[in-house]
Amino acid sequence: MATFSLLPGSVALITLTNPPVNALSAAVRAGIVQAVQRSVEDPKVKSVVICGQNGRFCGGADIREFAGPMSGPPLVPLIHAIEALDKPVVAAIEGLALGGGLELALGCHYRIAHTTALLGLPEVTLGLLPAAGGTQRLPRLAGLPAALDLITTGRHISGTEALELGIVDQVTDGSALDIALEFAKSIVGRPLNTRRLSTLPCRCPTDIDNLLDRFMVQVRQRARGALAPVACVGALRAAATLPYAQGLRKERELMDTLFNSGQARALQYAFFSQRVVGKWTLPSGARWDNTTSRTISTAAVIGLGTMGRGIAVALALAGMSVVAVETQEKQLSEARQMVPAMLQREAGRRGLDTAPGVISFCSSLQDVSEVELVIEAVFEDMALKLQLFRQLSAVCKPDTLLCSNTSGLDIDQLAAATQRPGLVVGMHFFAPAHIMKLLEVVCGTRSSPETVATVMQLGKRMGKVSVAVGNCPGFVGNRMLKPYTEQANFLLEEGAMPEQVDKVLEEFGFPMGVFRMSDLSGLDVGWRIRKAAGLTGPGVEPTRTRQGRRYSPLPDQMCEAGRLGQKTGRGWYQYDGPGGRVARSDPWVQTFLDAYRARHNLAARVIAAEEILERCLYSLINEGFKILQDGMAAGPEDIDAIYVFGYGWPRHRGGPMFHAGQVGLARVLEKLEHYQQLHPDVAPMKPSMLLRRLVAAGSPPIQKWRELIHRERVHSQL
Numbered sequence: 001m002a003t004f005s006l007l008p009g010s011v012a013l014i015t016l017t018n019p020p021v022n023a024l025s026a027a028v029r030a031g032i033v034q035a036v037q038r039s040v041e042d043p044k045v046k047s048v049v050i051c052g053q054n055g056r057f058c059g060g061a062d063i064r065e066f067a068g069p070m071s072g073p074p075l076v077p078l079i080h081a082i083e084a085l086d087k088p089v090v091a092a093i094e095g096l097a098l099g100g101g102l103e104l105a106l107g108c109h110y111r112i113a114h115t116t117a118l119l120g121l122p123e124v125t126l127g128l129l130p131a132a133g134g135t136q137r138l139p140r141l142a143g144l145p146a147a148l149d150l151i152t153t154g155r156h157i158s159g160t161e162a163l164e165l166g167i168v169d170q171v172t173d174g175s176a177l178d179i180a181l182e183f184a185k186s187i188v189g190r191p192l193n194t195r196r197l198s199t200l201p202c203r204c205p206t207d208i209d210n211l212l213d214r215f216m217v218q219v220r221q222r223a224r225g226a227l228a229p230v231a232c233v234g235a236l237r238a239a240a241t242l243p244y245a246q247g248l249r250k251e252r253e254l255m256d257t258l259f260n261s262g263q264a265r266a267l268q269y270a271f272f273s274q275r276v277v278g279k280w281t282l283p284s285g286a287r288w289d290n291t292t293s294r295t296i297s298t299a300a301v302i303g304l305g306t307m308g309r310g311i312a313v314a315l316a317l318a319g320m321s322v323v324a325v326e327t328q329e330k331q332l333s334e335a336r337q338m339v340p341a342m343l344q345r346e347a348g349r350r351g352l353d354t355a356p357g358v359i360s361f362c363s364s365l366q367d368v369s370e371v372e373l374v375i376e377a378v379f380e381d382m383a384l385k386l387q388l389f390r391q392l393s394a395v396c397k398p399d400t401l402l403c404s405n406t407s408g409l410d411i412d413q414l415a416a417a418t419q420r421p422g423l424v425v426g427m428h429f430f431a432p433a434h435i436m437k438l439l440e441v442v443c444g445t446r447s448s449p450e451t452v453a454t455v456m457q458l459g460k461r462m463g464k465v466s467v468a469v470g471n472c473p474g475f476v477g478n479r480m481l482k483p484y485t486e487q488a489n490f491l492l493e494e495g496a497m498p499e500q501v502d503k504v505l506e507e508f509g510f511p512m513g514v515f516r517m518s519d520l521s522g523l524d525v526g527w528r529i530r531k532a533a534g535l536t537g538p539g540v541e542p543t544r545t546r547q548g549r550r551y552s553p554l555p556d557q558m559c560e561a562g563r564l565g566q567k568t569g570r571g572w573y574q575y576d577g578p579g580g581r582v583a584r585s586d587p588w589v590q591t592f593l594d595a596y597r598a599r600h601n602l603a604a605r606v607i608a609a610e611e612i613l614e615r616c617l618y619s620l621i622n623e624g625f626k627i628l629q630d631g632m633a634a635g636p637e638d639i640d641a642i643y644v645f646g647y648g649w650p651r652h653r654g655g656p657m658f659h660a661g662q663v664g665l666a667r668v669l670e671k672l673e674h675y676q677q678l679h680p681d682v683a684p685m686k687p688s689m690l691l692r693r694l695v696a697a698g699s700p701p702i703q704k705w706r707e708l709i710h711r712e713r714v715h716s717q718l
């Protein structure tokens with residue numbers, strides 16, 4: 001709702017009241033309409049201030065309402081009514097003014113903000129555009145180039161930057177509301193014509209077409225198939241070239257198209273998934289809201305390779321005092337040089353003069369004896385990690401948490417090597433660890449709820465999307481990646497080329513296809529993991545069946561031929577030289593594949609894009625269902641957040657489990673059955689029990705899956 005109060009000095013104060021972010025729900029919009037009406041009718045009111053309760057102006061439209069039919073007064077006429085008032089209206093922006101919240105402020109005649117308030121039009125991140133006049137008013141106020149930037153990226157800016165761009169009239173480090181109230185009294189009677197943005201011309205450079213065309217090219221490249229950024233440019237073109245009323249009609253037309261697109265639903269689902277994963281639950285019943293966490297202020301990182309360095313920087317950026325340990329002298333001296341520069345650079349990127357935490361370097365494990373939490377980031381080798389955990393258990397204080405940055409090793413085994421298994425947990429970071437948003441928090445069978453809560457909280461402080469997952473080989477992300485890459489290799493055996501598979505995946509929206517990604521991370525990484533699993537290496541028969549399953553030795557053979565990817569200048573593609581970045585098709589690979597197929601009596605066939613996409617994605621999705629079935633992820637949102645934030649799954653497609661729902665669970669099942677019939681030796685194609693159960697239950701919406709999984713588990717049907 002919104003409250004009206006008449007204050008001394010004849011100022012009407014309208015307060016938006018809808019915690020936690022004062023979103024513009026139907027009730028709030030109705031409240032504003034009434035309050036504006038009172039301000040018009042009451043002769044005692046000479047000016048108006050609009051603010052939000054609890055120091056937060058407004059977080060925009062209530063996103064939850066987008067799922068149902070529209071009710072309550074619409075926003076566009078409401079904002080026009082405010083703009084048309086003949087009494088001055090001032091927006092007092094504290095905390096945030098986002099989306100419809102900023103559009104409401106743009107309808108006011110003046111805007112006063114706190115320097116640290118966040119302002120922005122983030123609708124594009126929800127698959128929409130600012131359709132309450134935002135695309136038409138903002139370029140009239142801040143100019144077309146600034147509006148293009150803000151609206152197509154959805155980025156948040158501070159009150160200070162908003163002042164520089166002319167979006168607000170004044171900023172303060174004190175109370176924006178107090179200043180706005182005083183200001184409102186002082187401007188009674190001033191003419192308002194030049195303050196009504198919809199009546200002003202758009203502030204455009206001379207070469208509008210050139211600017212818009214160039215911008216559109218950039219936006220299309222960045223969008224990777226997302227519709228909203230492109231529609232935003234269209235709406236801004238209308239603002240620049242048409243009168244306000246026509247521009248507004250165009251804005252509405254484009255919004256209608258977006259609103260009904262699957263992409264908007266996917267992006268709104270992704271918004272809520274990101275928040276759902278913070279509300280973790282464990283099979284034991286421990287949850288985010290019934291477990292206390294410890295606040296960590298001192299931490300150590302062991303091993304200063306690429307991952308360890310990034311983790312140390314991430315911890316220091318979160319305000320921690322970090323002890324960085326590396327026993328190899330050369331590596332330590334490199335880290336001493338590089339890490340402070342990385343820290344400074346990243347702090348600068350986040351708008352900080354210096355990082356809030358500090359990093360000290362040393363070469364002895366004894367130096368971590370007093371810290372509250374240790375993250376080991378040594379080489380991915382179980383024997384090495386076990387030895388380290390034994391040492392840490394002896395060296396550290398008894399209540400120090402011991403965490404392993406592993407991408408798939410057994411946390412229970414590591415915990416068993418210590419005297420404190422309840423304080424052991426996995427922290428699977430993604431490279432570069434100070435930048436990538438995802439953190440898989442791997443809960444061992446003996447990890448205590450307090451340990452999980454502490455590490456989830458620490459992840460949040462580091463600005464990560466932390467997802468609690470179970471302890472199984474590969475955890476969630478890498479476990480699902482395995483059948484996906486396996487299918488890609490099988491497709492090569494059957495006739496596809498790496499660039500053909502990659503093209504299909506990139507057109508779907510991945511930043512990189514599976515083979516370009518493999519070249520980037522290095523083919524030796526996977527080879528070492530397969531060797532440790534006994535799947536390849538000296539003494540292993542070079543067959544296409546290993547450990548009782550179809551197996552493609554193609555990546556092993558590439559690796560053994562010295563084609564490690566970008567680092568050697570040759571992999572699934574060729575590069576200008578070692579370390580080269582631009583991938584070009586390599587005739588060598590064609591010859592290699594021809595020879596391989598001939599050796600194994602495989603006839604190459606033409607494979608359609610549809611088959612490539614379905615086999616790669618549905619095998620990954622099927623593994624996701626198995627993970628849910630095994631209880632290794634609490635719900636589909638957890639899997640989807642992992643894929644969106646850690647594996648480049650296009651956000652406008654929600655995540656793999658959401659995508660399955662969009663395609664139709666029955667269709668995914670039918671396709672898996674079809675491919676399983678054709679390839680009965682490929683285990684990951686065998687449809688999971690959970691998928692069958694969901695289809696049998698009538699393919700409920702994704703929000704109902706947790707309930708069904710819980711029910712079926714109680715009845716032991718999964």
Ligand SMILES: CC/C=C\CC(=O)SCCNC(=O)CCNC(=O)[C@H](O)C(C)(C)COP(=O)(O)OP(=O)(O)OC[C@H]1O[C@@H](n2cnc3c(N)ncnc32)[C@H](O)[C@@H]1OP(=O)(O)O
Nearest residue numbers: 020021023059060061062063064098099100122131132275
């Ligand atoms: C005609 C169309 C007109 C307008 C279109 C729009 O306005 S679209 C909406 C544009 N606004 C946004 O995109 C803002 C979305 N919210 C955020 O970015 C963050 O929530 C915010 C506001 C920066 C606050 O972040 P913080 O970390 O402080 O809190 P958190 O994200 O955990 O949110 C707290 C709870 O509030 C819920 N919520 C936030 N914003 C909205 C919203 N606009 N509508 C509905 N609900 C919202 C969020 O889901 C959290 O809920 P909880 O149940 O506690 O998980």
